[in-house]
Amino acid sequence: METLPLLLKGFATALQPMNVLFALVGCLLGTLVGVLPGIGPSAATAILIPVTFILEPTPAIIMLAAIYYGAMYGGTITSVLINVPGEAASAVTCLEGYQMARQGRAGAALAIAAIGSFIGGNVAVAALVVVALPLSTLALRFGPPEFFALMLIGLTMVTGLAGRSLVRALMAAVFGLVIAMVGIDPVQGAPRFTFGSVALLDGFNIVPVVMGLFGVSEILLNVEAPERQIFETKVSTLVPTREDVRRSIAPILRGTGIGLFLGLVPGIGTMVPTFISYTVEKRASKTPEQFGTGMVEGLAGPETANNAYANGAMIPLFTLGIPASPTLAVLMGALMMNGLLPGPLLFQEHSDFVWAVIASFVVGNIVLLLLNLPLIPMWVAVLKIPYSILFAIILGFAVVGAYSVDTSVFGVGVMLAFGVLGYAFKKLDIPLAPFALTLILGPMMEKALRQSLEMSGGDLSVFYSRPLTATLLAVALIVLIVNTAPVFSKIKADTQV
C-alpha cells in the first residue's frame, strides 16, 4: 500500500504542464525518428540526449523515455505503410500490417496497433508499479558478490541475442567488455589502454559509441544502395471495423502477457516477444494458412507485445540496474550522466524522481494514442522526403550530439570509428546488441567481481557460500544452458547430415 501515495505523488509531478510538454515533445521526436529510415531507437535516443542537457533530471528522463517508446511506435508506421520496419521490433508488423495497407486498410492497421500498444504499455507500467518496491527492497540486500552474479545473468542473457551464430554474438559481447575497459581502472585508478590520450582517461562515452554503432553504420549501409523513392500507399480511414476490434481483443490480451513476461527477462531483445506473439497467434488461429495476407490478429498481438515489452523492460532497469536492450542501455547512460544510478538505491535515494518517471510512462502512452493517430498524414509526408536529405540531416544532428557530450570533436571521431566498426559488424552478421549491453554492464561487473574478491581476500567461495549469490549464479547457469542448447543441437544435427 505504500506504493500508492508515491505513485500519486509521481503523477502530480508527471502531470505538471512542463513535464507533459516534454513527454509530448519526446513522443513526437521518437515517432519521427522511428519513422525515418536508417535510425533506430538506440541511436535516436543517443542523438537526442544533448537536447536534454539543459533540463533537470526528471524532465530529461521523461523526454528520453518518451523518445524510446515513441520510436517503438514510429517503427510501426513504416512497417505498415511501406513494408520497412523502422526498428527491429516492428519487423513482424510488416507481415500482416503491410498486407492490410495494400488492401486499403492501412488506417485500421495503424489504429489497432496504437490501441494494442496503449493497452500493453499501460498493463506493463501497472506491473512495474506493483513489483518495483518489493524487488528493489530485495535487491538492497545485495552486496558485491550478488551484484556480480546479477550482472553475470545479464551477460549470459547476451547468448539469447546470438542471432545465427553464438561465436559471433560472444565475440561482440567480449568486444563490448574490451571497449568498456578503456580508461581509468574502476577499483585502483590505473589507466588502461589509453595510449597516453587524456580524452581516453574517462573511457568511451556510451552516447557517441551507440550513435556510431547503430546510427552511422545504418546510414553507411543505406547509402550503399542507389536512392529509391519508397512511399506509395494511401492511408484510409483510421477507424477499425467492429470485426477488426472483435478479432483483436484476444491477441491484445495474449500479446500483453507475452510482452510483459519477456520484459522481465533481461537481455531477451526487442524482436523475440513480437515473433513469439506472432507464432502464438498463428497457432491459436482457426485459419493459420491465411497469415501473411493481412490478418489483424497477426498485427494486434505482436504490436501489443512490443509495447508491453518496451515498458516491462523498465522493471529490471529501474529495480536491478540491468538494461534489457541497447536502447535501455543508452537510457541508463543518460541516467548516469544525470548522476542517477539505476538499481535498488534509486527508489531509496531518488524516490520522487523515479515515481515521476514511472507515472510519465502512462502519460506518454496516452499522448501517443491521442496524438499520433491524427498526425499520421504528417508522418506520411515525412516519408516522402528523399533519403539523401534525411541522411544528411540525421548525420548533421549526430555530429552535434556527439560533439556536445564532451564539447569536443573527439566524440565525433569516436562516433565515426564505431560507425565504421558497426558497418563491418553488420556486413559480417555480428550482432550489435550484445556489444552495447556489455559496454554498459562491463565496468559494473568488473567492479563487483573485484570488490567481491577483495572482500574475501581472493577466496572464490564468496560466490557459492552466500545463498543469494549461489541462487543467482545458478540462474545464470540455467540461462546459459537454455540459450546455448539449441546451438549445440544444431551443430550436432549439421554434423550428422
Next chain:
Amino acid sequence: MKRPYQVTSIVVLCIAAFLAKGSLELRYYTPLGPGPGFFPLWLSILLAILAIAMFLQATFGKSEAMPKGFLAGRKGYLRIGAVVAALVAVIALMEPIGFCLVMLGFYLFLLSALGRQHLVVTGLIALAGSVGVYYVFVHWLKVALPIGLFGV
C-alpha cells in the same frame, strides 16, 4: 562467406594478442585482490578462443552463402567514402574554422554527393543545419559549439 570470416578471425586474434601484451604490463593481482590487468588478460584469452573458433568454423564448418549485396558496387563505395570523408573533415576543421562554416560545407557536400537536389533546397537545408542549428543549440539549449575564424 568463408574468406571474410577467416580474415576477421585473424584480425581479432591480432587484437587479442595486442590486448594480452598490454594487460601483462598491468598488475594482474595485488594484495587487495585482482589488479587492473586481471580482467583484460582474461578477456584477451576469451577473445583469442573465440577468434580460433570462428576460424575453425569458417574453414571446416558448413559455409554460409555470401548474402546478396555483401559487396557494394563502385558507386556504393563512393557514397560511403563521401560520408566518411565529410565526417573526417568535420573532425579536422570544426574547432579551427567553427561550427557554422564547417556544417554549411558538410551539408552542401553531402547533399550533392548522396543525390542531387534542387539548389534552393540544398541551400536552405545547409543554412538551417548550420546557422539554424547553431542558433538553437547555443542560444536556446545553451550547448557550446565551436566558434571559429569569423566569430561563428
